[in-house]
Amino acid sequence: MEKIKPRTLSGFMELLPAAQEQMERIMQTLRETYALYGFYPLDTPVLEASEVLLAKGGGETEKQIYRFQKGDTDLSMRFDLTVPLAKYVALNYGQLTFPFRRYQIGKVYRGERAQRGRFREFYQADIDIIGDGQLDIINEAEIPSIIYKTFSRLGLKRFKIRINNRKVLNGFFAMLGLSDKASDVMRTIDKLEKIGPDKVREILTEDCGATSEQADEILKFITIEGGTQGILEALKGYEGKNETLDQGISELTTVATYMEGFGVPADHFEIDLTIARGLDYYTGTVYETTMLDHPEIGSICSGGRYDNLAEYYTDKKLPGVGISIGLTRLFFVLQDKDYLNQNPPASPADVMILPMTDEVGPAIELATRLRDNGIRVQLHCEKKKFKAKITYADKLAIPYVIFMGEDEIKNNVVALKELATGEQTNTGFDEALARIRDGLAARAAGTVILDR
Amino acid sequence: MEKIKPRTLSGFMELLPAAQEQMERIMQTLRETYALYGFYPLDTPVLEASEVLLAKGGGETEKQIYRFQKGDTDLSMRFDLTVPLAKYVALNYGQLTFPFRRYQIGKVYRGERAQRGRFREFYQADIDIIGDGQLDIINEAEIPSIIYKTFSRLGLKRFKIRINNRKVLNGFFAMLGLSDKASDVMRTIDKLEKIGPDKVREILTEDCGATSEQADEILKFITIEGGTQGILEALKGYEGKNETLDQGISELTTVATYMEGFGVPADHFEIDLTIARGLDYYTGTVYETTMLDHPEIGSICSGGRYDNLAEYYTDKKLPGVGISIGLTRLFFVLQDKDYLNQNPPASPADVMILPMTDEVGPAIELATRLRDNGIRVQLHCEKKKFKAKITYADKLAIPYVIFMGEDEIKNNVVALKELATGEQTNTGFDEALARIRDGLAARAAGTVILDR
Known part of the structure; x- marks a missing residue:
């Protein structure tokens, strides 16, 4: 018989048995840790009707979607776990009890250009807390605790959870009269660590339409130093000038205050006013998590607070807060940087x-x-x-x-x-x-x- | 903003939180039980190159495949976990150690006609033991032990594992001179329970080309009674007439002999000579598992011994034995027939x-x-x-x-x-x-x- 050459698609992770056993152990640790915080497990289909999955429409993502016709139906493979969650909550609103806390570990699909360490099929491990109309700030303070517990239980030691608050940034930009340019400014300062202050100033003045004075104010603001307490102290000097800014400072203070009670050591947590996160829908606390010895790989766990989870499906106001771990990429990095514990080696039997x-x-x-x-x-x-x-x-x-x-x-x-x-x-x-x-x-x- | 009506595709199971928690508990029990028997976990992509996944080609299955083009690539979503396993073993042959024991719990896709209790996306939970060139009969005897342990740990009590051996059937048909009609005869007797002996005799003589005497012989053979020991005793009377039949009787006897040692109670196990399983590639022991109070739902765990796992990809002879649980359908049945324990009710927190x-x-x-x-x-x-x-x-x-x-x-x-x-x-x-x-x-x- 003529043979077909067996192969696995490029950009699709397929592990050898011992490595898969380690991956499995990581997933089991995530399940157990998320469960400690009272989250329901959730599972949604990989395939959805395209008009539902792409309700938001447009954008860079749409080109990457695995989308096809089967019979009369226009189908798409999910590209994240957030849109399916929004659909799920809107669809089952009457049968859910809020705040609704769920975790989901599942595969998502993006037809990106294949390159080393980039995957077209990859696991995301998400948690979200969804409120009905409102959601208390304590939920935002609880998230770093979950991040800390998760990575600690996996055995990671040298990492830091960095937080900011979108209201602080938005309020500050409004105070400067830059509200209409907030998105562009936010995207620019997010790059500070990568491109340095001079380049940031250049983009702010030349592309974002800020004056030289405004650029200076922004740079001064986002580079405030002094650790958590020092930054909160310095922020007090900005109070009373803009309502949104005041609310942001108050929220940031609350979140920082409860870190110790939530079991997050001071050296695993910091406020970083440059963090903006790319996505437009974050409205409050935002989170990033970096490996201290490998900042070049970027954030290994990110997320934030948003006001309207399911606005494309329902008029109900459903604010929430969530984070996501890109598990497949994380596993690749752990393998690549030799972080996986080989002692004892993974084994299928005792x-x-x-x-x-x-x-x-x-x-x-x-x-x-x-x-x-x-x-x-x-x-x-x-x-x-x-x-x-x-x-x-x-x-x-x-x-x-x-x-x-x-x-x-x-x-x-x-x-x-x-x-x-x-x-x-x-x-x-x-x-x-x-x-x-x-x-x-x-x-x-x-x-x-x-x-x- | 105009809203998109949220919906989940028909044939795609999406559970409410408490039910999902029960599903999760079932999956965790499967993982733990399979692990007790020394199986590696395995995970393979949902998407494969069509030419690899459909190497076998043709057949009823191909129409059901979710297949599409993305860029230059012809892609298909997996429709079972066996073909991906065959690809995996052929691809990684040099890096695996045999016998290779793996379990996989994953979603598969079949665009079947939608009807109640039928799913287009569903979980299969498979275990397989793959040998390199040969595989001892003890592996076939171990399988019912895994089936028994799995369902017992889930809490199911009234079920029975029924086994047969393809060599017994093939050898018996050869003895009757019906070798060239073996496939048709096998498919017919597999229906005995459903259509009764008269209808089986009719199909055997009118469609399969058996004489009336041959049909009588077949019916007499497959309806031998007397429990495990009685059937084995009766089969001795057929020994010495056909080599394949002799080998089948010997294998069936070995498997039955070790049931007690493997911890399978006598009342949870029986030999049933009518069981053939539809698939042509089974060559030795075959398994079915039925719920005593719901025979109408068919087998909830089936499989068998095969001689060539990966013949479409490699010349290597890779015999194996495996079983599969259709988990999504099983969960649907358990919900539908009120088998899920609501006491204590599932809860996301203590x-x-x-x-x-x-x-x-x-x-x-x-x-x-x-x-x-x-x-x-x-x-x-x-x-x-x-x-x-x-x-x-x-x-x-x-x-x-x-x-x-x-x-x-x-x-x-x-x-x-x-x-x-x-x-x-x-x-x-x-x-x-x-x-x-x-x-x-x-x-x-x-x-x-x-x-x-």
């Missing part, structure tokens, strides 16, 4: 049982008994040489092997060998189980990320 | 903290402390009436509420109320935590399926 006799009944019973006790077991009954079977266990990084020979069966003994140390014990079942459990507990103590 | 003062700092600190202890907590800081907040907890089925008033803050007391009983205790943190943990342990004891 124990391999190796029958040494033709009668495999006792080996099967032992496997069943160990599995009933929560131990992950493989039986190796293939017709292969002894050495090949040990090599198999080695390659899969299975930590323990149990040999079942005639003597072991006759004497009802478990011959348990730890491959890493070569140490073998011949004991009863309970002792062997205890030894396995102790070993596994030590292995499980490690995190999936190793941040040296 | 505790809701209700601050009764303007200063919410102590409530936040308590939330953080509980979360650090693994308790799922929601803080309710919205500006709403007390009663509305209790209603919120009720609707979300959150079992515990903690009130944080001035007295509680001053005296450092946790006022913990269990909503179901109305019982309130005012204690220190440790005692409150212990009470919550005891309550949650009792709730967690229940399974997601309630089979009365």
Whole structure:
């Protein structure tokens, strides 16, 4: 038969087994951490009617959409998890209870130009809290706590959550008489870290229509230093001049005040007045998260507060706050920068049982008994040489092997060998189980990320 | 602004939050159970190059494929998890260690005619064990153990795993001189339960080209009764007449012999010689799983042994054995037939903290402390009436509420109320935590399926 050459599409991540096991562990940590904060899991279709998914229309995104016709239906694959959430909340409004807290980990699709570290199919891991008409500021203060807990539980240490508030920026621009240019100015200052203050001043005056004095004011404002307390102190000097600015300062202060109570250490959090986030729909607190040793990869978890989640579908005012982790890209970065913990290595089983006799009944019973006790077991009954079977266990990084020979069966003994140390014990079942459990507990103590 | 009417495509399951939480629990049980048997998790793209995905070509399936052009590329959405597995194994052959055991839970797409209980996007939960050149029969004997453990852990009680062996059927047909009609005969007897013996005889003689004597022989054979032991005993009478038949009888006997050792109770397992499974590529043991009280919904977990997983991509002989659960359809059935355990009801949080003062700092600190202890907590800081907040907890089925008033803050007391009983205790943190943990342990004891 003529063969088709197997291949995986470019821009589509497909991991080898051990790496996939690490990815799985990351996802499980996200699920468990998000659940700690009282979020419902949610799952929505990958395919939606195009007129629903593209309700907002236009823009750069639309060109990237995987869109096609099937029968009479114009279909599109989702390009994020926010639009499907908006649809879901608008559609099920009457059956939901607000504030509605949900997380969703799912694949999204964007036909971007393929390049290293860019994916066309990638996981996003989102959480959002949606209010009905209003949503308290405490929800905005809670988000950094979720970010901190998530990355800490994964094992990441050197990262910082940076926040700002859109009302602070908008209010400040209004105070300067630059309201109608706010979007352009915001996009420009967002680039400060990348292009430097001189280039920012140039763009502000030449492209955004700011005067030289306004540009100076802006640069002075966004580069206020002094840490969280120092910045909040300096912002007080701007109070009383613009209502939006005042509200923004008040919100920023509230969020910062509760960081400690929410368990976020002071050195993992900062106010950064240059952060604007590209998207126009953010209206309050905005978040970015950077790896201190790899600022070049940009934010690994971002989001913010918005006022109208579902304005394309409903008149209901549905304010919310949410963040998103680009999981596939994050995993790529962790692999690429050698952050994944290889000790202990990922393994699909805790124990391999190796029958040494033709009668495999006792080996099967032992496997069943160990599995009933929560131990992950493989039986190796293939017709292969002894050495090949040990090599198999080695390659899969299975930590323990149990040999079942005639003597072991006759004497009802478990011959348990730890491959890493070569140490073998011949004991009863309970002792062997205890030894396995102790070993596994030590292995499980490690995190999936190793941040040296 | 003109609104777009939000909708979800017909044939695409989208669950309300509490139901989604149950679905999530089912998936987590599958992941944990499959892991007990030493399977790697695997994840492959939803989109594949059409020439790769449709390498087998033709057939009824191809019409159902979601296939489209994006730029220069002819793309298709996967319609099962077996073809992507075949591609994966062929592509990564040199980097895999065999036998390769993997599970995959993922969405697949088939543009079938929409009808109640039929889905166009649905989850499959597959496990497969792939050998390199050969694969021992013990792997086929292990599969019913996985099926039994999976459904038992979900809480299903009244189900039966039915097995047969294709070699038994093929060998028997060869013995009768019907080898060239084996496929047609197999498809016909597979329908015995549905259409009855008279109709089967009619199709065998009129459409399959069997003589009346051959039809009698076939009907006599496939309706052998007497339970597992009785059937195996009767099959001995057929030994020595055809090599394939002999091998099939030997394999069936081996698989049946080890059921007890693998922990499958005798009343959850039976040999059924009418089971053929539609797919042509099965070559050994085949499996079906039926709910005793709902035979009409068909098999809820099926699969079998095959000889060539990846013949369209490689010359390597890759025999395997696998099963698949149609998870979306199963969930629909469980909902429809009222099998989902509503006691305790699904809930996104264990505790809701209700601050009764303007200063919410102590409530936040308590939330953080509980979360650090693994308790799922929601803080309710919205500006709403007390009663509305209790209603919120009720609707979300959150079992515990903690009130944080001035007295509680001053005296450092946790006022913990269990909503179901109305019982309130005012204690220190440790005692409150212990009470919550005891309550949650009792709730967690229940399974997601309630089979009365």
